[in-house]
Amino acid sequence: DRETRRAKILEARGRAKRDARAKSAQGEKGEKATGEGAPGETELREADPIEKAEK
Secondary structure, three states, rough: OOHHHHHHHHHHHHHHHHHHHHHHHHHOOOOOOOOOOHHHHHHHHHHHHHHHHHH
């Protein structure tokens, strides 16, 4: 249902932010670091159409 889906999205968002912080702390080169919340923001934009479709 909607609440379960929302919980999974929020969990994935938090995991992405945590992974990005760990990656930048280790100094690995990968995606350009545009800020601490960049992976979460990308995921947020991707989640919006899903949430709109559910309404």
